[in-house]
Amino acid sequence: MATQNPSLSSLEADVLVIGGGSTGAGVARDAALRGFSTILVERRDLADGTTGRFHGLLHSGGRYAVKDPSAARECIAENRILRVTAADCVEDTGGLFVSTPWDDPEYGDQFLEGCRATGVPAEEIPVAEALRREPRVNPGIRRAFLVPDAALDPWKLVWGCARSAEEHGARILPYHRVLDLEVDGERVVGAHVRSERGGEEFRIHATVVINAAGAWAGQIAELAHCTVNVRAGMGLMIAMNHRLVHMCVNRCKRPADGDILLPLRTACVIGTTDVFVPDPDQTEIRQDDIDLLLDEGEKLVPGFRQARALHAWAGVRPLFEDTAKVAETRDVTRSHALLDHSSREGVAGFLTITGGKTTTFRLMAEAAVDAACEQLGGLRPCTTAQVPLAGSESHTLYQISHRLAAREPVPQSEEIICECELITRSGLEDTIKQRDTTSLDDIRRLLRLAMGPCQGGFCIYRAAGILHQGGQVDQAGANQTLLDFLEERWKGVHPILHGDQLRQARLDDWIFQGILDVEHLPV
Amino acid sequence: MSYDTVVVGAGLAGLTAALRLSERGQRVLVVARGVGATHLAPATVDVLGYLGDTQVASPAASVPVLISSSPNHPYAHVPAEQLETSLEWFCTKTAALGYAGNLDENLLLPTALGVPKPSALAPRSMSGGDLRAGGRFVFVGLKGFKDFHPTLIADNLNHARLPNPIEARALELVPPSSRRGDLSGRVIAGGFDTEDLIDWLAGALEDRVDPDERIGVPAVLGLRSGDATWQELEKRLQRKVFEVATLPPSVPGIRLSDVLSSALRTAGARIVLGVRAVGARAKGGRIEAVEVVNATGTVSYPVSSVVLASGGFASGGLELDSFGATRETVFGLPLIGLPNTDRVRFAPHYFDAQPLATAGVATDDQLRPVDASGSPVYENLHAAGAILGGATPWKEKSGTGTSVATGYAAAEAILTPAPTPVSEAVR
Numbered sequence: 001m002a003t004q005n006p007s008l009s010s011l012e013a014d015v016l017v018i019g020g021g022s023t024g025a026g027v028a029r030d031a032a033l034r035g036f037s038t039i040l041v042e043r044r045d046l047a048d049g050t051t052g053r054f055h056g057l058l059h060s061g062g063r064y065a066v067k068d069p070s071a072a073r074e075c076i077a078e079n080r081i082l083r084v085t086a087a088d089c090v091e092d093t094g095g096l097f098v099s100t101p102w103d104d105p106e107y108g109d110q111f112l113e114g115c116r117a118t119g120v121p122a123e124e125i126p127v128a129e130a131l132r133r134e135p136r137v138n139p140g141i142r143r144a145f146l147v148p149d150a151a152l153d154p155w156k157l158v159w160g161c162a163r164s165a166e167e168h169g170a171r172i173l174p175y176h177r178v179l180d181l182e183v184d185g186e187r188v189v190g191a192h193v194r195s196e197r198g199g200e201e202f203r204i205h206a207t208v209v210i211n212a213a214g215a216w217a218g219q220i221a222e223l224a225h226c227t228v229n230v231r232a233g234m235g236l237m238i239a240m241n242h243r244l245v246h247m248c249v250n251r252c253k254r255p256a257d258g259d260i261l262l263p264l265r266t267a268c269v270i271g272t273t274d275v276f277v278p279d280p281d282q283t284e285i286r287q288d289d290i291d292l293l294l295d296e297g298e299k300l301v302p303g304f305r306q307a308r309a310l311h312a313w314a315g316v317r318p319l320f321e322d323t324a325k326v327a328e329t330r331d332v333t334r335s336h337a338l339l340d341h342s343s344r345e346g347v348a349g350f351l352t353i354t355g356g357k358t359t360t361f362r363l364m365a366e367a368a369v370d371a372a373c374e375q376l377g378g379l380r381p382c383t384t385a386q387v388p389l390a391g392s393e394s395h396t397l398y399q400i401s402h403r404l405a406a407r408e409p410v411p412q413s414e415e416i417i418c419e420c421e422l423i424t425r426s427g428l429e430d431t432i433k434q435r436d437t438t439s440l441d442d443i444r445r446l447l448r449l450a451m452g453p454c455q456g457g458f459c460i461y462r463a464a465g466i467l468h469q470g471g472q473v474d475q476a477g478a479n480q481t482l483l484d485f486l487e488e489r490w491k492g493v494h495p496i497l498h499g500d501q502l503r504q505a506r507l508d509d510w511i512f513q514g515i516l517d518v519e520h521l522p523v
Numbered sequence: 524m525s526y527d528t529v530v531v532g533a534g535l536a537g538l539t540a541a542l543r544l545s546e547r548g549q550r551v552l553v554v555a556r557g558v559g560a561t562h563l564a565p566a567t568v569d570v571l572g573y574l575g576d577t578q579v580a581s582p583a584a585s586v587p588v589l590i591s592s593s594p595n596h597p598y599a600h601v602p603a604e605q606l607e608t609s610l611e612w613f614c615t616k617t618a619a620l621g622y623a624g625n626l627d628e629n630l631l632l633p634t635a636l637g638v639p640k641p642s643a644l645a646p647r648s649m650s651g652g653d654l655r656a657g658g659r660f661v662f663v664g665l666k667g668f669k670d671f672h673p674t675l676i677a678d679n680l681n682h683a684r685l686p687n688p689i690e691a692r693a694l695e696l697v698p699p700s701s702r703r704g705d706l707s708g709r710v711i712a713g714g715f716d717t718e719d720l721i722d723w724l725a726g727a728l729e730d731r732v733d734p735d736e737r738i739g740v741p742a743v744l745g746l747r748s749g750d751a752t753w754q755e756l757e758k759r760l761q762r763k764v765f766e767v768a769t770l771p772p773s774v775p776g777i778r779l780s781d782v783l784s785s786a787l788r789t790a791g792a793r794i795v796l797g798v799r800a801v802g803a804r805a806k807g808g809r810i811e812a813v814e815v816v817n818a819t820g821t822v823s824y825p826v827s828s829v830v831l832a833s834g835g836f837a838s839g840g841l842e843l844d845s846f847g848a849t850r851e852t853v854f855g856l857p858l859i860g861l862p863n864t865d866r867v868r869f870a871p872h873y874f875d876a877q878p879l880a881t882a883g884v885a886t887d888d889q890l891r892p893v894d895a896s897g898s899p900v901y902e903n904l905h906a907a908g909a910i911l912g913g914a915t916p917w918k919e920k921s922g923t924g925t926s927v928a929t930g931y932a933a934a935e936a937i938l939t940p941a942p943t944p945v946s947e948a949v950r
Contacts, residue, residue, distance in 0.1 A: 287866060294845055305845040412704035415669040425669065458770055461636070465672025475678035479636075486873050494869035498843045502879075506837035507563070507771075514917035515565060515768060517638040519874065520578075522682040 009202050011171070013039040014376055015369075016191060016206035018178055018220050020044075021051040022154065022358045024212035025161035025172075026365030026384070031210075032168035033387060034369060034380040039204055040162070040170065041193050043177040045442055047158035049280075050214050051358055052445060053315030055237050055271035056264040057248055058082060058152040059359040060095055062122060062145075063255055065114030066107075071335050072118035074360050079148060081362060081385050088392040089156040091400065093263055095149025096130060097122075097252040098141040100299050107253050108143045115147070122147050136244050136301045149248035151264050153398065154358060155445050160389035167390060181209065181223040181350075188224050188341075188350035208372045211352040215280035215318040221352055226341045228352050232280035232316040235272035236289045238496055241308040241453040243268045243400075244301050251300070257289075258296025265400065266421065266452060267310060270297045274317070283314040285495040308504075310455060312496040320355035336364045340371055349375060417466070418459035420452020428466060438473045440464065440485040450485070453501075455493060457508040460485055461516060479521040486512060525825050526552040526793075528937060529813045531800040531853055532832035532840070534559030535923055536908025538783040539609075539930030540830045542616060545790035547938050552824060553787070553794040554815050558780060560838055560909070565642075565742070565768030566775035567649065568610065568927055570626060571598075572641035572920025582643050582924070583607075583626040595859060595881070595913030598921075600888050601928045609931035610644065610924075617782050620750055620775075621647035631655050633662075633739065635671060635769040637679030637691075641920055646775055648753035651765035652739055654680070657687025661732055662739040662767070664695045667703045668711065670770045671741035696727045708743040712774045715745035715752050725759040732762060742766035742774045749778050800853045803829070803901070810901045828903045828937045831856075831884075831892070832930060835909035841882060843867065849882060851910070856892045856900055859885045859912040883912025889936035890929055905933040 015031040017024045020042025028040040042048075061075035083090050099105045108124070115122035123146045130144030131137060162172045175196040182190045182203065190205035211228070213220045221228040243263040251259035257273045273289045290312060297304035320337040336356030342348040353368040366382045373379045388395060399405075403422040407413070415425040431446050440463055443449050449463060450456030460482060468478035497505055512518045530541045533555035545551045570582040571589060579585040586606065590599045598606065607626055614622045622644045624630050629641035631654045639654050654660075660680065662673035673693035680691040697703075698711075699720070714720050724740075732738055744752040744766055756764045768775060784794060798817040803810040812823040833840030833853055841858070843849045847866040851858060860882035862868075867878050884892040884906050891899040892906050907929040909922065916922035 287868070309845075415667060415705045417669060461770060462669045462672075465675050468675045468678070469672060475637075475675060475682060478675055479679070490873035491871070494871065497869055498845045498847075498867075502836050502843050503839060506835065509917045510560075510564065510837060510922075511770060514920070514922060515770070515773075516634045516636045517640045517920075518636065519918070520638050520640075521636060522679060522684070 011039060011202065011204045013037045013204060013206045014208065015039075015372055016041070016204050016209045017212055018191065018209065019212035019214060019216070020046040020158070020162075020172070020174055021049050021212070021214050022047070022158055022161070022361035023214060023353060023356065023364050025158045025165070026361045027210050027212050027353065027368050028170050028172065029161040029165040029168075030365040030369040030382060030384050031372065032165040032170040033383050034373070036376060038165060038170040039206070040165070040172045041176040041178060041191070041204070042174045043196065045174050045445060046162055046172070047155050047445065049216070050315050050318065051154045051158055053237070053313055054154060054358055055260060055262060055269050056151050056154060057260060057262055057359075058090055058150040059357070060147040060149045061118055061120040062095060062097055062111070062115060062147040062149065063250060065118050065120050066110050067254060068335070069114065069118045072114065072120055074335070074363060076118065076120045078360050078363055079150065082152070083150065083397065084395055085385065085388045086157055086160060086392050087388070087395045087397045089153045089160060089389070089398065091151040091263070091398045093149065093151050093247050095147040095248040095250060096134060097145040097147060097250045098130060098137060098300075099143040099252045100138050101140045101142070102299055103251055103253040105142045108145065111145065111252055120147060134245050134247060134249060137249060138300060138302055143252065145252060149250070149262070151248065151262055152358065153265065156391065157358070157389070159446065160391045163390035178220060178223070181220070183224055183347070186346055187348040207349060208375050209350050210368050210372060211350065212354070212368070214354060215316040217318060217352050217354040221341070224341065224347055224350055226345045226347055226350065226352075228339060228354065229321050230354050231319045231321060232277045233319045234275045234277045234283050234314050234316050236285060236293060236312065236314050237269050237271040238290070238293050238309050239264070239267045239269050239311045241267060241310050241501070244304070244307060249300055258293045261297065261300050265448060277316065280316040283316060285312055285314055290496060306499065308453065308500045309496045309498070310453060310501060311492040313492050318354045336360065336367070338364075338367050338371060417462045418447075418449050418452065420454055421448045423447050423449055423459070425466065428463060429470060432467060432470060432472055438467065438477055438481060440467070440481045441488050444485075450489065454504060455489055455508065456485065457504065457511050461511075476523055479523045483518060483521065483523065486518070526550045527826070528552075528828040528830060529554060529800075529824050529826045530830040530832060531555070531813070532559060532834060532838070532908065533557070533784070533794060533796060534832060534834055534838065534908060534926065535561045535779075536926035536930040537830065537832035538780070538787060539613070539927050540832060540907050540934045541792050542783060542787045542790060543612070543931055543934035544937060545787055545792040551792040553792060554798050554800050554813075555794075555796050556799055556839060557796060560834060561776050561780040563771035563773055564776050564923065565649070565773055566620070566646050566779040567632065567642035567768070568613065568622070568644035568923045569641070569920040570606075570610075570643040570924030572629065573918065579629060579641055581627050582629060593913060595885060597911040597914055597925050597929050599913075600886055600890055601932045605932055605935065606928050609928045612931060613927050614644070616786055617779065619782050620778060623647050623650040631685070633676060633680060633767055635676065635741075635767055637676035637683065639680070639683050639685060643924060646750070646778070648744065648750055648766045649742065649768065649775060651737060651763045652767060654689060655686050657685065657689045659733065659736045660689060660691040660739055661736045662691060662693050663728065664693065665711065665741065666695055666697045668706060668708070668741060668743070670708055671767070676739070676767070694731060696724070699723055707772065708741060708769060708774050709746070709772050709777070711743040712746045712749070715743070716748045721752055721755055721759075725756060728760055732760070734762065737763040737765065739765055739767050742768045744774070746774060746777055746781070749774065800833070803854055805901060808901060809903050828905065829901075830933050830937070831904060831906045831910055832908045833910050835883060836879070838909065840910040843879065849879065851884060854900075854904070856884050857894045858882055880915045881913050883910055885912055889941055890933045891936075905936055907933040
């Protein structure tokens with residue numbers, strides 16, 4: 001991986017992509033596949049902004065079938081493509097829309113009609129059949145509909161795009177912040193960037209700069225004196241410690257807060273809320289929103305409040321608005337926006353792609369690179385609807401049992417470092433080497449290390465020891481990344497801490513402070 | 524069958540109270556949901572390791588300082604002489620493990636991260652790791668054992684602030700094939716009980732350790748045979764050997780739990796695990812019977828006295844629900860250390876002072892849980908261990924010390940009730 005700083009004082013590329021979420025990674029991959037020399041910069045880790053903080057639903061389009069038919073059509077088309085080209089990131093859970101006692105059962109007719117009109121396959125099934133498939137769902141539901149929703153692993157998706165882009169010559173530079181855009185006359189010609197890990201500053205010259213910074217796109221555009229109105233719509237998610245449901249379960253009503261509960265790997269996630277925040281980096285979790293999700297969860301799955309909540313986090317949707325102010329962010333379109341700043345503000349060589357949703361990231365990338373082609377000497381065809389992502393070449397859909405299946409032939413072969421997520425020692429060591437990172441938090445995102453019920457209580461000591469023994473860090477570095485990890489983890493743990501998870505957290509206090517005494521580590 | 528005392532909880536506090544009562548002739552029943560946190564923690568007796576940010580050299584000197592600054596601390600209800608008596612008694616009862624140390628000076632034992640941690644007492648298989656005198660140390664890892672990282676331990680100790688210079692290094696051994704794979708410390712310890720692993724370990728170390736080096740090994744030297752294995756290793760190697768506690772399950776903790784449980788059974792007490800005490804039948808301010816749910820239903824045990832040693836949040840003695848309410852889970856006792864707000868908000872940084880850290884029951888000097896006015900909730904209910912409020916034991920390093928001291932003190936309060944104050948007798 002080219003995660004180190006380039007030693008050169010300047011780099012050249014056809015396309016510079018700013019932003020390492022699903023959109024940016026998708027754009028970089030698309031451009032690289034079309035043969036353009038490409039560089040991607042991301043101020044933090046890949047998928048550490050909106051993409052890594054969304055609920056993980058690969059939309060069937062059912063959610064938008066009534067309210068936003070064009071979004072629904074896009075979703076079902078991309079859903080079908082990603083099941084093939086990003087198979088390793090997709091778990092085919094299926095989706096269920098249910099009318100709970102709080103929902104108008106007649107909305108189901110509108111829903112079916114919307115799905116029919118937009119081409120989203122939807123089928124009403126008897127309530128008894130729905131409850132047979134999902135025994136924890138509220139037995140009071142009155143109608144149930146099957147749709148092809150699925151669960152999408154955002155980190156695998158973005159890293160799959162990044163690796164695929166690299167295989168086609170792109171350079172992917174996480175932890176590189178854009179300090180300024182270089183404008184020559186009426187043209188953006190590159191960017192001035194700084195490595196957030198090493199501190200070096202250098203320039204990247206590019207024929208086209210594509211701003212894929214999502215909710216931060218306005219900040220990037222300003223550097224070229226352009227205006228992009230993106231509102232940050234904060235959404236809260238809560239991960240529960242096991243799969244209360246095996247399908248993506250949606251309330252059959254107009255989209256609202258807390259109406260989706262979906263399985264994601266070993267956990268399940270309830271989402272979400274929608275609150276406008278002035279600064280996408282300021283996402284404070286409010287107790288009211290937590291309570292709202294827990295109450296809505298209770299309506300979908302009785303006993304939800306007694307189940308174990310692991311972690312809460314907020315992501316920010318980039319909601320593009322080109323016109324007057326809108327009071328409710330949910331009314332802003334979920335379709336994406338592609339802005340060519342030469343026609344808008346007379347600044348050439350600069351495009352912004354924002355809005356949209358992770359399900360349609362490939363389509364957004366295609367649109368952005370099509371537009372870039374015009375400035376790069378003519379259209380080259382897009383192949384991302386056919387070529388599989390790195391890791392998905394076999395077109396095998398991800399299954400929850402994959403890690404277990406890989407281990408089963410020789411169960412005692414080696415140590416399991418993270419029992420919650422079945423991460424082996426060699427798997428961890430390979431990832432440390434491949435990623436060339438010294439941050440336990442980076443490893444967490446790649447492997448889901450410490451994302452299970454104990455939230456790192458056992459595996460983080462082990463991983464720090466392995467990181468140190470492998471020579472990646474000295475003792476001070478190992479201690480620091482362990483302490484940083486505990487601090488970072490607490491951010492997601494403390495807003496939702498109650499019940500059995502507080503019990504777990506107190507055991508973790510005993511482990512880290514009582515047994516290991518991390519508070520008195522020499523750093 | 525009727526009992527004099529029912530003890531709720533089989534951790535260190537519960538076992539201590541039960542053993543003290545049994546050996547003084549009481550019929551004792553211990554009921555618990557599981558084996559208790561003793562199985563998770565190092566078997567050291569940590570009386571007091573830190574006062575705020577300051578490392579404590581002498582618990583005897585610092586406990587009074589702690590009490591004056593934290594009047595609700597559990598130690599405030601244990602007189603200094605009784606604290607000392609309780610530890611002496613504990614050492615006698617656990618003679619098989621040979622506890623070393625005293626109240627006047629803390630040992631400084633390395634953790635599995637290589638941090639010097641203060642403890643008042645440690646089993647002799649661990650106490651040789653005392654870092655205070657300085658010197659040369661070698662930490663021995665077992666390839667494939669994920670819960671012990673000797674290189675990090677040695678490197679951290681070489682950077683630690685210690686009274687005397689030390690020099691630490693790491694060594695990794697490859698265990699015999701039967702002891703490889705995904706193994707817990709408990710499984711490796713089982714190997715020392717049943718196989719000839721001492722020969723292998725002594726042989727592997729003989730030529731690789733200098734005569735003046737002390738040898739630190741993970742605490743896996745056997746469950747039943749731990750102390751004997753340690754003695755044998757020291758004899759064969761002619762060097763100081765010591766165990767270092769690591770992640771749960773804790774092998775030395777299991778040994779301690781086993782020693783106390785078997786002493787308790789020998790003394791005639793009954794231990795029932797896998798059941799849940801759910802409340803009391805009370806009359807006139809006294810508990811007449813404890814209600815216990817087992818596999819067949821609810822059983823009511825008539826009693827003269829009760830010791831509540833159900834632990835804190837970690838053990839299920841306390842619970843915070845999703846609406847923000849905290850409760851004591853067995854008798855619904857009043858609690859101290861709750862936030863003033865109607866909703867708990869944990870502090871945003873992990874190492875900040877956290878709400879609920881000191882939550883628990885408050886007691887009088889007989890360790891009887893009291894209400895807001897300071898009166899005992901039940902005349903014959905006493906509490907011990909982590910259910911007591913007013914302490915942050917994982918930060919202070921005072922958890923096991925509190926359990927031994929208050930478990931013992933609760934038993935003494937039952938055995939020798941304080942004379943009823945005149946005013947109360949008149950009333």
